[in-house]
Amino acid sequence: MQKKMLSFIVAVGVSVLTPGCASMFTGTSSNINVTSTPTGADCNVTGYGVHTPGNIVLPKSSSDVTINCQKEGYVDASSKINSSFNPTSLVNILTGYGLVIGFIIDFSTGAAWEYNKQINVNLIKKEKL
Numbered sequence: 782m783q784k785k786m787l788s789f790i791v792a793v794g795v796s797v798l799t800p801g802c803a804s805m806f807t808g809t810s811s812n813i814n815v816t817s818t819p820t821g822a823d824c825n826v827t828g829y830g831v832h833t834p835g836n837i838v839l840p841k842s843s844s845d846v847t848i849n850c851q852k853e854g855y856v857d858a859s860s861k862i863n864s865s866f867n868p869t870s871l872v873n874i875l876t877g878y879g880l881v882i883g884f885i886i887d888f889s890t891g892a893a894w895e896y897n898k899q900i901n902v903n904l905i906k907k908e909k910l
Contacts, residue, residue: 807869810838811896813862817850818903824850826862833902841867841891848900855904867895 815824817833824831826848831837839846845864851857870893873883887893 806872807867807892807895808841809890809892810840811898813837813839813896814899815848816899816901817852817858818901819852819855822850822852822855822902822904824848824902839896841894841896843891843894846896848902850902850904852904855906858902858904860900860902862896862900864894864896867893 814836815831815833817824820833822833824833826837826839826846829837829839833850839862841864843864846862847859848862849857849859867887870884870887873887884893
């Protein structure tokens with residue numbers, strides 16, 4: 782009887798601690814290293830600015846985002862930062878009710894997604910008239 786009770790307590794403990802695995806292990810934001818060719822561009826993505834090279838922290842989302850960069854003497858350029866499924870969310874499958882609750886937590890917080898960790902934007906020099 783004591784073994785069954787201990788097994789039950791362990792199972793409940795694991796289930797309580799593991800929902801929202803991606804939320805717990807990888808967080809709800811992405812740290813993205815932004816570079817440009819040439820360096821020294823001012824870039825903006827959904828209201829977050831960065832001077833290259835630099836880092837921005839974006840809240841995770843299922844949506845791709847566009848980064849726009851500009852530098853004097855160069856044509857403005859943009860690039861897409863792709864969002865993809867975060868496989869850490871699959872750890873929720875290992876728990877009983879965590880399968881439902883964990884996925885709800887991960888998807889509602891954005892943790893079920895991740896952005897590329899590195900983005901480079903190429904700027905083209907303007908032609909002199």
